[in-house]
Amino acid sequence: MKKTVLQIGILTTIITVIVVLGEDVWARNREAVIQSRLLAQEADWTNRPIRHFRNGTEFQKFVRRIPIRKGKMSDNDIWDRWQAALWGSVFDNTRLSIRILDWLDDQVQTVVDQDQIDLAKARAYFQQPDLNKTVEHYKKIPSESDYWLEAQEELAWTYLRLNQHNKTISALATVASPVFSNIIPAEPYFLKTLTHLQICDYPQVFKTTKLFKENFNKRIPSLQQLASQGTTVDAEKAVDQLAAAPFRLTSVGLQAPHLPTLFWRDQFFQRHILNWRQSKSPTFRARAVRRLQELAQRDLKEISAMVQKMHIVEAEAIQRLHMDVHLTDTHVQQENKKDNKDQLYFPYTSEVWLDELDSYQAKVKDCPTLRKASL
DSSP states (O other), X not given: OHHHHHHHXXXXXXXXHHHHHHTOTTHHHHXXXXXXXXXXXXXXXXXXXXXXXXXXXXXXXXXXXXXXOSSXXXXXXXXXXXXXXXXXXXXXXXXXXXXXXXXXXXXXXXXXXXXXXXXXXXXXXXXXXXXXXXXXXXXXXXXXXXXXXXXXXHHHHHHHHTTOHHHHHHHHHHHTSTTTTTTSOSHHHHHHHHHHHHTXXXXXXXXXXXXXXXXXXXXXXXXXXXXXXXXXHHHHHHHHHTTTSOSSGGGSTTTGGGSOTTGGGOHHHHHHHHHHHHHOOHHHHHHHHHHHHHHHHHHHHHHHHHHHHHHHHHHHXXXXXXXXXXXXXXXXXXXXXXXXXXXXXXXXXXXXXGGGGGGOOOOOOOOOOOOOOOX
């Protein structure tokens, strides 16, 4: 018994570390702008140079040259301030980031999508952390946005940190629905298993890992082929389709399940395509395909990392199931919520209506506290 309790203590500590790492959603902004250091060395056919800063001192000098003031500004001025907002979070100056993003909200401009501004603002508030503000700005991103799915996943992490497990599960029901199963990354599956573990819904832990295996067994071979061979038929088709189409999922819908997650939103990939459009040089097309190969390699590493984390969650669930701590009534009971004239509820089956995707509701009971035992 002592050995079992010790093992569970170790697993719980590891899972706590995993939660902290998983919550670092703001780092996605940091990754995007750090990538720009290499992009800045490439010819820029959009006339919007990507800024990069080696340290905070360089960044502060740049900020002093671009004061936030009222009145109409040029597109380049707006672009520079947008990048300053992203870099502010990198250097832990979220107050500056939010101030610039608030200023962008008041501008009449077409340089930065409003959804990008709301997503960046939500991440900055998460970093502070002001989780209620975080939720507010994630919810501003509409379902028709190309950033909506990503926002829903990060919203689920926010709810988990707020200990609102029922809302976490509801958000994940949207993200992990059959409609999106072929394009979402591995992380939502891990988050789903972790949430079910925390509310002691152990059957759902194992059902989720089983679903993960079924979905990714179809996608991994395509990613492996792209990562090892450098190109695939789907990669070539996707690049050609984006030669004149917008960077959206709808432009590459048929190829998306066989290619890296959200590849059409990657800064490197976009810049290569934009330069190819303007210059017509095959060099930039080749760079776009090569970038897809790099993204496939990245995805495979992430999938491997998520598998390891889910193995830890599974091990914790198995240990708890075998502990003699009177867990006879720990399974979460879901209560049917009565319909009323203002709200419709649908069963979560294989048939999914687009209008109901973000309306899934989950009801969870408090998970019984495991009885402590001394070592």
